[in-house]
Amino acid sequence: MAVTRTVRTTAGTTTPVPGPTGHPLLGSALDLRRDPLGTFLRAQREHGDVVRLTAGPPGLRTVMYCVFSPEGAQQVLATQAAGFRKENVFYEEIRQTAGNGLLTSQDDDYLRQRRLIQPLFTKKRVDGYATAIVHEAEATAAHWRNTPEVDVVREMDRLALRTVARVLFGADVEAAVDVIHTNFPVISAYITGRAYSPLRVPRTWPTPSNRRAERATRAVYEVCDRIIASRREGIGNGNGNGVVGTGGDDLLSLLSLASNEEDGSLDATELRDQVLVFLLAGHETTATSLAFALHLLARHPEPRARAREEVDRLPPGEPFTAATMDQLPYLTRVLKETMRLYPAAPLTGRRAVADTEIDGHVIPAGADVLIAPWVTHRHPAHWTDPDRFDPDRFTPDQESTRHRYAWFPFGGGPRACIGRHFSMLESVLALAVLLREYDLDAVDTEVPVTAAVTLQAAGRARVGVRARRPGPGVKADAPASP
Structure with a gap:
């Protein structure tokens, strides 16, 4: 059963916005808690491309307008981006924890930061970070020599974190990785739990959840502040260049030096906010893409063979670079x-500034608006057999005929991800290194997922690894010793 919400536009017309009836008291809250991604998929299949969902008891109810079509996503993210702001609960929770960096800042703050950081x-x-990327991927490949089976979710999280930390911190990478790896899951779970809760107690209350999150956040702040202070002191003494193994400066040194006459420079707090955003968005997103790419290849022999053959055609003995x-x-x-x-950001939200018509429906001013790559990437009007894994959907001919926003894992418009090229470069080079060294077999054929700050595996994604080239004590094409 469905209900509709009629909204009157300034011109006096009315447009019904459909949506599920849900539970009499809780709306769709139970469905969203049990299976948020599946709930949004069903909403599109049953009610169309603009759907109104309610969740929570009366008096604490959340109402969201879900936009599922590529045309609607383009409108919200690009053509009418100024009319949809990052002012919802989710972004406020990230802002309270990770500061006012590129991910959460708005208006003049965002424009200033973008101008300073874009160069x-x-x-x-x-491209100068390719050597650091390959170094960390080869270290992961060497580590796998000790086991016939790996959980690619855990392994790729570690690889992506080490890579972004090396690019950020250079020689200080070891001082940061363990602290971040231990505490980021606590922080991510805390942000998600508060964002989805109809009742959020003040962060200052000494609840167990607040205290765990405060300890985790403080630990991450401390290690970042310590490295930033050391780097800024070194720059003041003329020794600010932290080498990341690429012959270039580490990103933190470059951020510390970034300035112009119009925007000034970033102070210590602003530097930490940007570092936290890069660590949060730059490692969890890439880790998700890498883990599921390996798992999908392990499950699909023909694409795996084609990818492996392509890697094997690379000139033997030559190091991988950005040109690779x-x-x-x-x-x-x-x-x-x-x-x-498996879009790493399966859901993203905005708040409507004014009444806006999308796909023939009206989104009211002040409404929470949800864009869902998870759903749009499976939209049956744009993707044939959408649940099937088929890399040839992305041949140049196929891409040229598809709507620009049928696929948008990096967002779009004026707030498109600044790290898109870094993520693509890191992922392709890391996959190439691992496929050069190992053949893969899926152990877990299905991996449940859920939506947190990023897409999260709700179980293990184990893959068998067989060495393709001799290593210390290992025969080629034989399982590595346990």
Whole structure:
């Protein structure tokens, strides 16, 4: 059974917004708690491309307007982006924990930060981090020699964190990784729990959850502040260049030096806010893409063979560089198809500034608006057999005929992800290193997922690994010793 919500526009017309009836008292709250991604998929299948969902008891009820079509996503993120702001509960919870960095800042703050930081993410600059990326991927490959089976979710989280921390902190990577790896899951769970809760107690109350989160946040702040203070002192003494193994400066040094006449520079708090955003968004998102790419390849022999053959055609003995990515078009398609099926940011929210018509329906001013790559990437009007893994959906011919926002894992419009090229480069090169060294077999054929700050595996994703090249004490094409 469905209900509709009629909204009157300034022109006096009315437009019904459909949605599920849900529980008489709780609306769709129980469905969203049990299976948020499945709930949004069903909403689109049963009610269309603009759906009104309610969740929570009367007096504490949340109302959201879900926009599922590529055209609607483009409108919210790009063509009418100024009319949809990052002012919902979810972004406020991130802002309270991770500060006012690029992910959460708005208006003049955002424009100033973007102008200061954008020059650090040019293709040329990012390509200079290829050596650091390959170094960490090869270290992971070497670690796998000790086991015939790995959980790619855990392994790729560690790899992506080490990579972004090396690029950020250079020689100080070891001082940060363990602290961040231990505490970020606590922080992420805390943000998600508060964002989805109809009743949020003040953060200052000494509840067990608040105290755990406060300890975790303080630990991450302390390690970041210590490295930032050391780096700024070194820059003041003329020794600010932290080498990341690329022949270039580490990103923290570059952020510390970033300035212009119009925007000034970033102070210590602003630096920490940007570092936290890069650590949070830059490692969890890439880790998700890498883990599910490996798991999908392990489950699908033909795409795995094609990707492996492409890697094997690379010149033997030559180190992987940024230019290597151009020689791996099929592996790049594997990654894009992975990000279609498992977008690292499966849901994203905004708040409508004014009444806005989308896909023939009216979103009222002040409404919470949800955009769902998880759903749009499976939209049956734009994707044939949408649950099937098929990297050839991303051949140039196929991409040229598809709506720009049928696939948008990096967002879009003026707030599109600044780290898109870094994430793609890291993912393709890391996959190439691991496929060069190992063949894969799926152990867990299905991996349940849920939505937190990023897409999260709700179980293990174990993959058998067989060494393809001799290593210390290992025969090629034989399982590594336990």
